[in-house]
Amino acid sequence: MASQVPPEFVVEVDERKCARCKRCTTECGFDALTYSKEFDAILADDVKCVACHRCVTMCPRHAIRVRDNSLAYRANANFSPLHRKNILKQAETGGILLAAMGCDQDYPILWDHILIDACQVTNPSIDPLREPMELRTYIGRKPDQLEFDFDDGGGAGLRNMKLKTRLGPNLQLDFPVVFGGMSYGAVSHNVHKSLMMAAERCGILMNTGEGGLHKDFYKYKDHVIVQCASGRFGVHEEYLNAGAAIEIKIGQGAKPGIGGHLPGEKVSEDVSKTRMIPAGTDALSPAPHHDIYSIEDLSQLIFALKEATRYKKPVGVKVAAVHNIAAISSGIVRAGADFISIDGFRGGTGAAPRVIRDNVGIPIELALAAVDDRLRQEGIRNQTSLICGGGIRQSSDVIKAIALGADAVHIGTSALVALGCRVCQKCNTNRCSWGIATQNPRLTSRLIPEQGAERLANLINGWSHETQEVLGALGVNAVESLRGSRERLRGVGLDEKTLEILGIKPAGR
Numbered sequence: 001m002a003s004q005v006p007p008e009f010v011v012e013v014d015e016r017k018c019a020r021c022k023r024c025t026t027e028c029g030f031d032a033l034t035y036s037k038e039f040d041a042i043l044a045d046d047v048k049c050v051a052c053h054r055c056v057t058m059c060p061r062h063a064i065r066v067r068d069n070s071l072a073y074r075a076n077a078n079f080s081p082l083h084r085k086n087i088l089k090q091a092e093t094g095g096i097l098l099a100a101m102g103c104d105q106d107y108p109i110l111w112d113h114i115l116i117d118a119c120q121v122t123n124p125s126i127d128p129l130r131e132p133m134e135l136r137t138y139i140g141r142k143p144d145q146l147e148f149d150f151d152d153g154g155g156a157g158l159r160n161m162k163l164k165t166r167l168g169p170n171l172q173l174d175f176p177v178v179f180g181g182m183s184y185g186a187v188s189h190n191v192h193k194s195l196m197m198a199a200e201r202c203g204i205l206m207n208t209g210e211g212g213l214h215k216d217f218y219k220y221k222d223h224v225i226v227q228c229a230s231g232r233f234g235v236h237e238e239y240l241n242a243g244a245a246i247e248i249k250i251g252q253g254a255k256p257g258i259g260g261h262l263p264g265e266k267v268s269e270d271v272s273k274t275r276m277i278p279a280g281t282d283a284l285s286p287a288p289h290h291d292i293y294s295i296e297d298l299s300q301l302i303f304a305l306k307e308a309t310r311y312k313k314p315v316g317v318k319v320a321a322v323h324n325i326a327a328i329s330s331g332i333v334r335a336g337a338d339f340i341s342i343d344g345f346r347g348g349t350g351a352a353p354r355v356i357r358d359n360v361g362i363p364i365e366l367a368l369a370a371v372d373d374r375l376r377q378e379g380i381r382n383q384t385s386l387i388c389g390g391g392i393r394q395s396s397d398v399i400k401a402i403a404l405g406a407d408a409v410h411i412g413t414s415a416l417v418a419l420g421c422r423v424c425q426k427c428n429t430n431r432c433s434w435g436i437a438t439q440n441p442r443l444t445s446r447l448i449p450e451q452g453a454e455r456l457a458n459l460i461n462g463w464s465h466e467t468q469e470v471l472g473a474l475g476v477n478a479v480e481s482l483r484g485s486r487e488r489l490r491g492v493g494l495d496e497k498t499l500e501i502l503g504i505k506p507a508g509r
Contacts, residue, residue, distance in 0.1 A: 005088045009051045010069050011044035017063035018042055024055040024064060029433035029443050030426075052424040054433035086354070099354040100427035100437070102254055102346040102391060102413060109346075110365035110494070111397045115507055117488040119475035126477055128468040134478035135464055137407055139245070140170030140314040141338045142382040168338065169314050171244055173408055174203030175464045176479060177398060179456075180343075180389050180410035181227050181249065181318070183211030185262045185271040185283065186350035186427065187416075188444040191436055194419060194452030196220040201453065202460045207410065210249055210260060210285060212274040218242045227318070228305065230259060231285030233275040237308055245313050245339075246305050248298070250289070251320030253347025253390040256361045260285040261351055265430045268439040299335035306336075314338035321345060321367035321390065326374035333375065333384045341410060342367050344390025348413040350437060351428035364390040365404065369502045372405025372484060395463035399470050404502065405484045418459045419452045 011032060024033045024042060032048035033055055035041075049066060056064050073081040086097055119125045126133070147164040179195045186209065193216070195206040200223045207225040212234015217224070226243035228235050240246060251257065262283035272279035292298050298317070305315050316339035317332045319325065329340050344364025349357065368388045375381040388401055389410035401409050417423065420434040427437035435446035467479065476482050490507040491499045499506060 001092070003047075003088075003092060005085055005092070006073075007046035007049065007069050008085070009049045009066050010046050011049050011055075012065045012067065013042045013044060014063040014065075015041060017061045019061050019063075021060065024059055027054045027058045027433060029054065029431040029438070029440070030429075050424040050426045052422045052426070052433045054422075097354040098351050098428055099357050100349060100351055100425045101423055102348045103358050104425070105358050107363070109391070110363055110498070110502070111391075111393075111400055113491055113493050114365070114400050114502070114504065115490045115492055116396070116399060116403070116470060116474070117490065118473045123475045125475050126472040128472040131472070131477060133468040133471055134480070135175050135467060137173050137176045137480055138170040139173060139316075139339050139385040139387065139407060141168045141384060142170075143167065144382065169245075169312055171205065171314060172203070173205065175460055175467070176402060176406075176408035177204055177460060177463065178225070178387060178408055178410040179204070179206035179415050180341075180347075180412035181207035181209035181225075181247070182348075182412055182416075183209030183227075183233075183260075183262070183350075184214055184274055185211045185266050185439070187437055188435060188439060188447065189214060189216075189270065190444055190447040190449050190452065191416075191419065192217060193449040194447065194456060195415065196223060197449060197453035198456035198460065199223040201457045204460065205244065207247060208243070211262070211271070211283075212276070213239055213242055214270070214274050225316075228301075229285055230287070230289045231283065233277065233283060233285070236276075240305065240308050241313075243313070246309065246315045247318050247339075247341060248289075248301060248305070248315070248337075249318045250292070250298075251318065251322075251343070252349065253320050253343030253345050253361055253364070254349035255352040255356045256320035256322050256345075257287060258353070258356060259287040263351070263428060263430065266439045271439060295331040295335050298332065302336045316341060316385075316387075318343060320347075321362045321364050323362060325362070325367045326370040329371040330374055330378060330380070333380050337384055339385040339387060339407075340371070341387045341389070342371060343410075344388070346391030347389060348416075349427075364388050364401075366498070366501050368401060368406055369404050369486075373503060376484075395466040396470070398463060399467055399482070400489065402479060402482050403485050403489050405486075407483065414459070415456060418455050419447060 022035045025035050030048045032045050034043050036043050051066050143165050149162045149164050199206040205223050205225050208227050210227050210229030221242050222244050224243040225245045225247050227247045227249050229249040264280045264282045269279050302315050317337045318341040321342055321344045345361030385407040387408045387410055388406045392409050392411045398409050421436050430438050432438040435444045486503045489504040491504050492507045
């Protein structure tokens, strides 16, 4: 039966500009372009095009254009072209529709409805070019109070003051950003190497995701968070001790309440060794951890991991942003977690059912504000650090997140875009033309780790300079002084209830 689903995009090749070099035919990972010897022309199969723009970018004569197939459907206010395409696909396959990356539906993006205050006269601003601005922060449990021993012998006074309180392990971030969990298998070896090199260069951290850590990267242990997910892929004692911290993954913003799925075609020999599964088989992680059915069970795993690493590393928990996230987070803190990663519904993924990705979960802005408020009310905010993510696109999002209560943010899609990703949402196909979400050696070789690390470091450095500028405008000389300072935020175009949950005032007040 011939498919009734029309192509999403139309590929146009300008014959006058085209040099017939055939480079586009080798660059396209989806085989959408071929050379016809009979017609001496590049022919496009629009059905296969995903608008990754690899051909457009690499064409030496700029002869290729990719545009939306706007003639596919008659306009209808209720049934959009996407709705109709999805119905046709399921009518032909009878299966679940898969999607990659984050939710792209037209829900309000609350970051864009929040403005930042500034100083002018009564509280003067600070010039970041001439005054030191502290961007460093620490991730981990903080004590309720500090006690000191004083030795007044010889009149030395405070010089002989010694800290008496025992501090738990904390991670230093030179800038409050972490590269979020993207597993080896979902992304390539070169992506992981780029992320780790950049994390080391910028004094930050990267998260392995649930696919284990390749032996090549154990040398970056001071800048790596190793993840322990429900599938336990690649989890063993050496792995747990090969990172600066451990994160127990309970949920993910793009697919709350369900497990993960790495297609077998992406499980190469190298991936299989790292994940400790047979090559070519689907890697399916169950929805729940089968040893966690209560907060008490979670507490047992947290302390088992601390025992395995001799209490030298912070252990955190990653959860998806859902409606009762504040109560969940309170329980996680009381279970002994040193940090909590909260992932909003716009968080990216390698593959998820479209119905889950686009309809389940809540925005990270509301979840973060609710959690920070709840932990403060209960007097336990100091016992954990909050890392949030799921749609962080720019430095202003980072700043607003910190003002709402975050200690740091994690970024995934933004990091991949810096590496060349065009967000074509076909990560699950193993055909990524940019060598990012694929294990095909011909494609992965296109991403050079040294160049990728430089691009990522440039992104972090650019964001850090912008953050210093905003802190200066706020009259604040340390990013930690901004944490939870919601008085410095104002809402525009938000209803009263949303403003109440966020804990901010409307602009003009």
